[in-house]
Amino acid sequence: MNTLLVIAKEPRPGRVKTRLTPPFTPEEAAGLAQASLTDTLHAVAATPATRRILVLDGAPGPWLPPGFDVVAQCAGGLDERLAKAFAGCAGPALLIGMDTPQVTPDLLTVDFADCDAWFGPAEDGGFWALGLACPDPALLRGVPMSTPMTGAVQRQRLVAAGLRVRELPRLRDVDTAPDAHAVAALAPRGRFAARLARCPVAAETVAEPVSRPVGPR
Numbered sequence: 001m002n003t004l005l006v007i008a009k010e011p012r013p014g015r016v017k018t019r020l021t022p023p024f025t026p027e028e029a030a031g032l033a034q035a036s037l038t039d040t041l042h043a044v045a046a047t048p049a050t051r052r053i054l055v056l057d058g059a060p061g062p063w064l065p066p067g068f069d070v071v072a073q074c075a076g077g078l079d080e081r082l083a084k085a086f087a088g089c090a091g092p093a094l095l096i097g098m099d100t101p102q103v104t105p106d107l108l109t110v111d112f113a114d115c116d117a118w119f120g121p122a123e124d125g126g127f128w129a130l131g132l133a134c135p136d137p138a139l140l141r142g143v144p145m146s147t148p149m150t151g152a153v154q155r156q157r158l159v160a161a162g163l164r165v166r167e168l169p170r171l172r173d174v175d176t177a178p179d180a181h182a183v184a185a186l187a188p189r190g191r192f193a194a195r196l197a198r199c200p201v202a203a204e205t206v207a208e209p210v211s212r213p214v215g216p217r
Contacts, residue, residue, distance in 0.1 A: 002110065005095040009033070009056075044068075079140050116134070126151050
């Protein structure tokens, strides 16, 4: 049994999913962020684990299901915040972000019996999940975030440390409006898809802009 971590921001207008505006308003973007986070947390809640932790920038709200410990994110860049999240784990841990509401308990049920790390690449070049059998914050510190090579650099860091790495399926993060529509289509019965359906459909959502890759957050 593992520790499952979700690193996230409180879904407040103007603070989350700013790349969704436009075509969505800050309030709509925050609503989509909350739905994405809620779907993610419920998937984690349905996954076998010894401990579930929400590593949060902000304050928890009614969207938080029972069974989670909440810890505050530390200061610093994303690499430092991810490192600090793992530093609080004594045994095997899998960390994900709030941007993949299509995630399922099956995807999150990982076994470290024959590997040292699990790596979940994202379509934009980042990564959506990282699992470590023996959490070591040094494996994340200094990895450049928000670059086209973020995922590749992080995976190479694991390999260079001599870890046996297994890969999770490649998933698409919700960063832009086209991402939102594509991900909602993958999980049409989720809260995220339902929330998106209540937003006005803008012509801009059919365009595929260049994405800025990031790690889980």
